[in-house]
Structures are given as C-alpha cells and as structure tokens.
Amino acid sequence: MNDDRPVLLETRGTCMHLTLNRPRALNALSHTMVRLLDEALARAEQDEAIESVLLSGAGDRGLCAGGDIRALHDDARASGRASLEFWRDEYRLNARIARFPKPYVALMDGIVMGGGVGVSAHAGIRVVTERSRVAMPETAIGFVPDVGGTRLLAAAPGELGTHLALTGRSVGAADAILCGLADHHVPARLLPALTEALGKPTGPAGLAGPTGATGPGASVADIVQGFATEPPAGELAAQRDWIDDCYAADTVEGIIRKLRASGVAAAQTVADELLTKSPLALKVTLAAVRRAARLDSLEAVLDQEFRVSSRAFEHPDFVEGVRARIIDKDNAPQWKPGSLAEVDDQEVARFFAPLGPGGQELALAPGPADTSARDGQDEQGGQGGQGGQGG
Numbered sequence: 001m002n003d004d005r006p007v008l009l010e011t012r013g014t015c016m017h018l019t020l021n022r023p024r025a026l027n028a029l030s031h032t033m034v035r036l037l038d039e040a041l042a043r044a045e046q047d048e049a050i051e052s053v054l055l056s057g058a059g060d061r062g063l064c065a066g067g068d069i070r071a072l073h074d075d076a077r078a079s080g081r082a083s084l085e086f087w088r089d090e091y092r093l094n095a096r097i098a099r100f101p102k103p104y105v106a107l108m109d110g111i112v113m114g115g116g117v118g119v120s121a122h123a124g125i126r127v128v129t130e131r132s133r134v135a136m137p138e139t140a141i142g143f144v145p146d147v148g149g150t151r152l153l154a155a156a157p158g159e160l161g162t163h164l165a166l167t168g169r170s171v172g173a174a175d176a177i178l179c180g181l182a183d184h185h186v187p188a189r190l191l192p193a194l195t196e197a198l199g200k201p202t203g204p205a206g207l208a209g210p211t212g213a214t215g216p217g218a219s220v221a222d223i224v225q226g227f228a229t230e231p232p233a234g235e236l237a238a239q240r241d242w243i244d245d246c247y248a249a250d251t252v253e254g255i256i257r258k259l260r261a262s263g264v265a266a267a268q269t270v271a272d273e274l275l276t277k278s279p280l281a282l283k284v285t286l287a288a289v290r291r292a293a294r295l296d297s298l299e300a301v302l303d304q305e306f307r308v309s310s311r312a313f314e315h316p317d318f319v320e321g322v323r324a325r326i327i328d329k330d331n332a333p334q335w336k337p338g339s340l341a342e343v344d345d346q347e348v349a350r351f352f353a354p355l356g357p358g359g360q361e362l363a364l365a366p367g368p369a370d371t372s373a374r375d376g377q378d379e380q381g382g383q384g385g386q387g388g389q390g391g
Contacts, residue, residue, distance in 0.1 A: 007036040008058070012199030014051035016044045020119075023059030028068045029115045031086040037119065038093045045101060052103040052220045054198055055119060056191075062133075063107060066114025069141070073322040076313055087146070087309050088362060090115060091302040094148045095364055098122035098298050103220035105198065108132050109188055113170070118147025121181045122298070125224050128173040129188040130232055134181050137168035141325050142278040142317030142335065144285045144351075146309050150292035151301040156180055159247030160236055165289050166252070166282055167273055174234030184224055185231035194227045242267050252282045253340050278317045278333070279340045284308060284351045291352065299364035304352065306362035311351040 008019040018040055020027035044050045057063035067086070075083045097104060097119060106120035109129045117136060120126060128134070136145040136153065145153065145165050153161030156179040164171065164179065176182040186194055198220065218226070236243070246258035246267060252274070259271035274282065288308055292301045312318055316336055324333035337343055355361050 006030060006033045007040070009036075009040055011050070012195075014049065015054050015199045016040065016047075016050050016052070017054045017056070017195065017199075019056050019058055020064050021058045023057070023061065025068070026062050026065035026111055027057040027059070027116070028065050029090065029119070030068050030071070031082070031089065034086065034090045034093050038089065038096060041093075041096055041100060050102065052105060052198060053100070054105045054107070054195060055123070056107040056195070057109070057116075060110065062111030062113075062116070063109055063120060064113070064116030065111050066116055069322055069326055072313075073319060073327070076319050083313055084310055087306060090118065090147065091306055091362055092364065094118045094122055095299055095302055098148070100124070105220065105224060107191060107195075108134060108176070108182055109191060111170075113137055114149075115147055117149055117152070117181070121152055122148055125184070125221060126182040127184050127186050127191075127194075127224060127228075128176050128182040128231070129186060129191070130173060131188050132173050132176060132182070133170040134172075134176045135168060135170035136165060137170070139166060139277040139281045139285055140168050140321065142281050142315070142319075142321030142333070143312050144281055144288055144305075144308050146305040148298050148302055148305070150285075150288045150305060151295070151298055152181060153179075154289050154293040158240055158244040160240070160243060162247040162255075162286065162289055163236075163243045163270075165285050166247075166255070166277070167270060168277070171236065172234055173231035175236045177231065178234060178236055184228040186224070186227045187229060190227050194224065197223050197227075239266060252279075252286055255286075256340075278321060278335045279337055279343050280315065280317055280335070280347065281312070281321075283340070283343050283348050284312070287348055287352070297365055303362045303365050307353070307355055308351045310355055310360075 003021065006021055008021050010017045018037060020033065022028060041053065044053050072083045103125060104123040105125040105127065106123040107127050108120050110131050110133070112120055112132060112134045114136060117134065136149040138145050150165065153165045155161065156164070160179050171179065173182065173185045177185065242262050242264045246262055247255055249255045249258050256271050256274055259267040288304065291304060295301050295304065320333050320335065324330055
C-alpha cells in the first residue's frame with residue numbers, strides 16, 4: 001500500500017530518517033510539510049536516543065523542487081496571505097536546521113531547487129550525487145532567492161554566487177561543492193548503503209575517527225566520508241576569470257556591459273539570458289546578495305529575505321512569471337517594468353524597508369534586519385541612470 005503522508009518519519013537505530021514524500025510533485029514543499037519537519041526536528045533535538053537526522057526525497061527525480069509554486073501563485077492572484085505564513089514557518093525551519101545541535105545529513109540527490117536548498121544546504125553534512133542539480137532559479141519567475149539562499153550565495157568564492165543568483169542556473173555536484181552548497185559527493189547507487197550505515201550506533205558527533213571509518217564507534221561525519229568519492233568534473237572553476245571580473249560591477253547594467261565586452265562566448269550567452277529575466281527581480285536580487293554579505297547571521301538574512309519575499313509576492317511580476325514559465329509555459333512573460341532602465345531605484349529600496357507594525361516582521365535576529373538606509377542608497381545609486389533566485 002502506498003503511504004500518502006507528505007513527510008515520512010522512520011527511526012533506524014539512532015538515526016531519525018525524514019523523507020519528503022510528494023514524488024509526483026518533485027517533493028515540492030507544502031506548509032504542512034514544513035510544520036511536520038519542524039516538529040520532527042524539535043523532537044529529535046530533545047530525544048537522547050536520536051544521534052543524527054537524515055533527510056531524503058521520495059522517488060528518483062530529486063530531493064525537492066522547492067515550494068509549491070502553483071499554490072503560491074494562486075494565493076497571490078487572490079491577494080491572499082497564506083503564502084506569507086508559509087514563508088514565516090519555512091524560514092524558521094531553515095534557521096532551525098542551520099543551528100541543529102546533532103548531525104543533520106541531507107541527501108541532495110537529483111533536483112534540489114529553491115525551498116529544497118533551504119532544507120538541505122544549511123545542514124551540517126550535505127551530500128550530492130552525480131545526478132544532483134542544485135539551483136536558486138527565482139529570477140526566472142519574477143521572484144528573488146530566499147530560504148537563506150542569498151547568504152549561501154554571498155559566501156561562494158569570488159562572484160560565483162552572484163552569477164548563480166542572477167541567472168538561476170543549476171549546478172552539478174562538483175560546482176555545488178565549489179560554491180559551498182554541499183560537502184561530499186556520494187554515487188547515487190551507494191545511497192541505500194549510506195542510509196543503512198547511518199542507522200547504526202555512532203561515536204560522539206564531535207569526535208573525529210579515522211577517515212572513512214564506518215564501523216561501530218565511527219562518527220556520522222566519518223561514515224559519510226567513507227562513502228564519498230571525487231565528483232564528475234564541474235564547469236565553474238574554468239569560468240572563474242570572466243565571472244569574477246564581470247559580476248564585480250556594481251549594477252545589473254554594468255554586469256551585462258562587462259559580459260558583452262568580455263569577448264567570451266559563454267559570457268555573451270549569459271548576457272542574453274539575463275535579459276529574459278524580470279528586470280526588477282534582477283536588481284532586487286543583486287542588492288539582496290550584496291546586503292546579505294554584510295549581515296552577521298543567517299537569522300538576519302532570513303529577516304531580510306522575508307521582507308523581500310513579502311514585497312515580491314505583492315508585485316505582478318511574480319504572478320506573471322509563474323504563468324509564463326510554469327502554468328501556460330509560453331515563456332513570454334510581460335515584465336513590469338519591461339527593462340532595466342525603467343526600474344526605479346526607490347522601488348528596489350522599498351523591498352528592503354520594514355514591513356510595519358503588528359508583528360509583520362519575521363524577527364529571527366535579535367536586532368533589526370536593516371542594513372542602513374545609506375547602504376541601500378549606495379547599492380542602488382546609479383542603477384537607473386546606467387540603464388542597470390524556487391522559494
């Protein structure tokens with residue numbers, strides 16, 4: 001009999017195994033799933049018999065394709081508020097995962113996008129396979145990378161994170177590891193054996209045993225390392241020169257000009273690609289990643305992202321982007337505004353402004369989520385004059 005529970009929970013020895021169980025929807029996250037994951041982690045944290053947590057996705061297509069975009073789209077069209085409450089709980093879950101005191105192993109096999117990154121890339125031990133495709137693709141649907149993704153991308157070497165944030169491109173195992181989105185490559189065929197090994201008693205989580213140890217007393221990290229192999233070659237390392245140079249520009253328009261002037265064919269392709277994205281989402285995304293680099297905690301970044309997501313949810317580009325890319329699939333979104341030159345700097349700054357009284361803020365960080373108003377002006381200054389990720 002098929003089990004239709006959206007999150008499966010099984011305790012194997014000392015390991016709590018959580019499985020996202022919506023394979024026909026690529027395990028897209030619903031609000032119910034977020035709540036179930038949070039409740040399970042709260043129990044695991046307090047249960048002394050549980051030494052580790054393992055997260056995987058049902059089916060063989062991917063861990064998680066992100067949030068339920070159609071549900072978010074329908075809520076936005078109806079001027080609803082359910083999506084904001086979903087994000088509020090989802091971002092709190094992301095923070096819990098990042099601070100989880102026991103080993104949390106995420107199997108990032110197959111497609112891992114948007115919200116799927118949020119439940120995996122903040123884990124203490126992140127495993128990719130030769131089938132992994134990891135992305136924050138939000139700009140294609142008029143949205144902005146969230147679930148802590150702007151912090152992860154801001155921390156990537158050089159300007160690789162800016163490149164991935166603006167283009168929304170997916171990366172394989174080697175590039176995910178290079179960008180700091182994953183730690184180990186394990187061949188997909190070995191995942192069942194790894195899962196079984198993690199269910200056996202382990203040594204102290206902080207005790208480093210011999211590399212590759214998988215027997216009694218080995219730590220969770222040792223066990224995973226014992227299955228790890230070199231990933232297939234990636235692409236980004238060879239592209240660092242032009243990516244770092246072009247994406248160092250202060251504005252989206254400046255980035256595109258440098259891509260055009262680089263003389264690199266791949267950079268020309270990226271420039272064309274960027275011009276198909278929501279102009280407003282591109283500018284807000286660039287500002288979000290740059291601001292995230294200055295914030296001192298994941299919680300502060302999540303507070304910022306909640307403001308941005310709340311504003312993006314209200315903007316017509318989100319509904320239009322989902323319509324064009326996912327529902328009608330005509331790939332012809334009519335963005336408003338339609339060009340980078342038309343994006344007003346004050347509109348970009350508005351995405352980062354406080355949400356107002358009445359408990360509207362996420363308020364995970366102990367202090368305000370703002371970088372200063374001056375920082376916002378410095379970031380956006382000149383964007384309009386120069387012509388310029390799902391959740």
